[in-house]
Every structure is written in structure tokens, then in C-alpha cells.
Amino acid sequence: MHRIVFAFLTFEQHLRAVVATPQSYRPDCCPHCGFGCLWGHGCYDRKADRGADGDLNPLPIPRFRCPSCRRTCSRLPLCICPRRWYGWALQQQVLLLLIAGASLRRTAAIFALGHHTVRRWWQWLETRHEHFAFHLRSRFASLGRSVGFATFWLACLQLMPLCEAMAWLDHDSVAVP
Template sequence: MSIVTDWNLDVKRYLQSCSDGIPEADRPRVCPHCSETVMLHRHGRFFRCVFTLTERFVIPIFRFRCPQCSRTTSVLPAFLLPKQQTAVDIQEEVVRGETHGASRITMAQQSAAWPGGPWSVRTIRRWCRRWKDMLSKLEDRLAAWLLSRHPQVALPRGRGAGWSLWFACWERLRTSAQEGSLLHRLNRWARPLSVTVPG
């Protein structure tokens, strides 16, 4: 099982802030297995190759062990999904492309220009389906979250409003680039627990 961090939306910032391990203040304090509130113990790391729209990186993924149930947990940065090498920004580019009418064949051909590409039409279809399912599950939470910050805004009406409306709304309302992309936010909510920076 993995926890997704609520920080480090950018690979380079992740590498800088985690050069000596996850900062102590950001260490997991709830076990995703047994739900105990406890300081998880450091339990090593492994390395994963990550492809963004512009570069290839090798990053450390840190593991922690629960002193209560003895099960281990990996802590993933928000730009990465479990068991994946493609960063969220590549997958968002694909979802946006399809939203703007590009076919999956076109997106697969375009992916040849990105580090790690090209990706097959089947992979593109799998990404689009996964994110569509995630949006469907989290659409109400997304609407509530945006309204809590911008109560005056008119949000897309009804479930299944579609990516284009949510992307437009997100770009208009996110408070800063630090917030990251819409897919970063959905990725953080989709995991069972998040590691968050206090404040």
C-alpha cells in the first residue's frame, strides 16, 4: 500500500527536499493498514525511473514500517501514481488532448516526442479510463473543495460535467502554481491517506 504526499508536485523539488530522506516533519503519522496514529519507522528506500514531459529522472521512494502492525508502506510524491513510471503531467497532457478532440492514435503518436515514449494506444486508453473513473468518484469532493475556497463561483452542473469544464474551472480558481494540476489533486485524494505539510 502507498501513501501519496500532499507536497512536492515537482520532481526537482522532490529531489531537493528529500535528498536525505523525507523531512522529519513530513513523516507519516498514520498507518494506512491498521489506521493507528503512530510515528512510522523508516524502513529503507527503492528507486524508480520517472518520465515527465521534459526529462527522465531516477528518484528514491521511501518506505516506512508500522510499529503496531509491522506492515510496510511506500510514500509516493503527488506527481506519481502507484506502480507507474509516467508522471501525472504526461497523463494530464493525454487527458487534455483527448478533451480537446485529439484521437488516442494521435496522442500515442505525439507521445513519441516525450521522454519514455512512445506509449501505445492501449496505454493511452487505460490512462484516460483510469482518470475518468477517478473524476467520477471524486467529482462531488472536488466541487465541495472548490466551493469552500470560492463560494461565489459557478461550478459545472451535474455529475459527469466533463473534463473541459473542470479543467477550465481549475485553472481559473487555483490559488497558485504551488497547488499543481487538477490531476495532482485527484491523485492525492484517491489514496487512502495523505502525508500533509502542517499549516
């Protein structure tokens, strides 16, 4: 099952879709047993709007239940990062600054983040680079010309935003954050 739904780039689009077309989030089959007819199982709330006022919090995330194995699953819009406090856009800005040569502490100070958070994101991308690059190069031939960590990620982020790259990886069943 693809955990990330490509269609919704903003929180507002996500909110409209949850109300107007909740079926757009319904997975084709259960990620646990493969049964094909999942039921809507309500929503859970997630604080994803990290703006100054956080007007849109909490955001509803649709859940689904499998009648066969009785387990639940949920799907996220493209604008919300799974298992991360901060959004993809901020992570992309941080990673671009680090690739450009800024120090971890300087980058953390610029974005008002903890330097441990910035280091964790950087190490996460470095350790998974080969695996991520393999799958993205398989899908996007132009990325095959990029050799090395920094040149690959610069080329990738020029081709698409980080959220889209991670959604493609999720589509290929690669675990993203």
C-alpha cells in the same frame, strides 16, 4: 494515510527532502492499524525520471514500518504518480488533447505513446469521473458550476494541475492510480 505528500513538485525538491528532511515524509499513523509511531525503514528505488537522459533515476522513495502490525508503507512526492509509469504532467497533456476532440490514435502519435495506454488513461478518468467530481466539488465550490465530463475537467485543470487534483483526492482517501 495520505499516500501523496503535497510539498514536492519536482524530482530535485524530492531528492533534497529525502536527504535533508526525511521526517517530512513520515505519516502520522499506520495506514493499516492506526498506530501512531512509524519507524523509518529505508527507501526503495523507483524509475520516475522519464526525461531524455533520465539523470535522476533511480529516485529513492522513503518507506516506514509500523512496530505494532509490522507492515510497511511509503509516501510519494506530488511529482510522482502512484502505480503509473508516466508522470502527471504528461497525463494531463494527453487528457487535455482528448477533451479537445483529438482521437486516441492521433493523441498517442503526438506523444509517442501506445494507443492502448492513452485509451486506458481516458477510460480510467471516464469511469471514475462522477466519484472524482463529487470529491473535488466538495472541496472547490467553483467546480460545482461545471456540468458534464469535458467542462468539469477543463475547469478543474484550469484551477490546478492534475497532480494537485489527484493529491486532493488522495487526501480524501479516494484511490488514485
